[in-house]
Amino acid sequence: MATTASRDAYLRIGLEILASDGYGALKQSEVCRRMGVTTGSFYHFFRNWADYTSALPDYWFTTHTQSHLGPLLAEPDADVALDALISYGLMLPHGAEGAIRSWSSADPAVRRVVEVADQLRYDVVHNIVGRVLDPEAGARYAHWALLIIIGYEQTTLSVDLDTLRWTAAQWVESISRERASVSTERTAAGVPTERTAAG
Template structure:
């Protein structure tokens, strides 16, 4: 799946604004994200913002497209050439933990208050669950339904952990994720997804 199309200038022209937005989301939450706060953070004028973006709605659309691409599509593009499913999963795992997951959490919070954001979060969740489903199918020779069940358990564990423990050290998160993944993979191979 390709990332959402944007309606403003190419991302590279306004990339500094998008990067600043992800920092604000990570550090202050979506409620703090507005044009005056962006200008203050970058020490630039509103005119500079409007040089790159027609309005805040256009900026938000570009920001969501950037998040989808940077936090999901680019990772999938990088791992798709890896043929061994377990090596592919390990690479996915490592690339995911390189991202600032506070941005993901802030966007998820934003989705509770904004239907446009909610639609993009749902799309990204489906993309992520889809790639995990494929990995479980390849690794354990599961049916589509069984592989999706494992993928959902795996993904909700990842999202749930950071929802409960947003300030957890990465080392703990990696350890728990590794335990969960090994357990799920072992179970999927042993039971083939059948109770």
């Protein structure tokens, strides 16, 4: 069944190809085959193949990083933002991301997009965990979060979403333990916690 042709549809198909078969399978003929259209349709939306491959990493960044993380920065409740952050990390198109990261090793333009995405993700985690704990802890947990995601996407070992979900749970549990420890230390020192200060 043919997919309704649009610029976004072509780019979504590109991410699907990256996710299922890797960067080596990303060919104009395969994109058009999966779209169920002729190559003539392709040129209604893209000047040439280079135009398409230039647009695809930007599309990934806009739709799978920027559009999701912007609202998290605006969320006033850090705990709500943290829960949403975990959901976001689990729903990423990890197969496509792994392929884009491999692609970036050979294409400086793609690498720049990946670097911007990683920096934004780092900044958002730093911001959220920094509010739950403190900025120094936010930096540590932001690095850890990226190591989890990038490692998951690049490993050649057999892993699955349940493994990632378990790993994310350990990350969150570590934050919770550190938070409880800080609260206990403040209570012992007679420093009001947010809860007691507000109540």
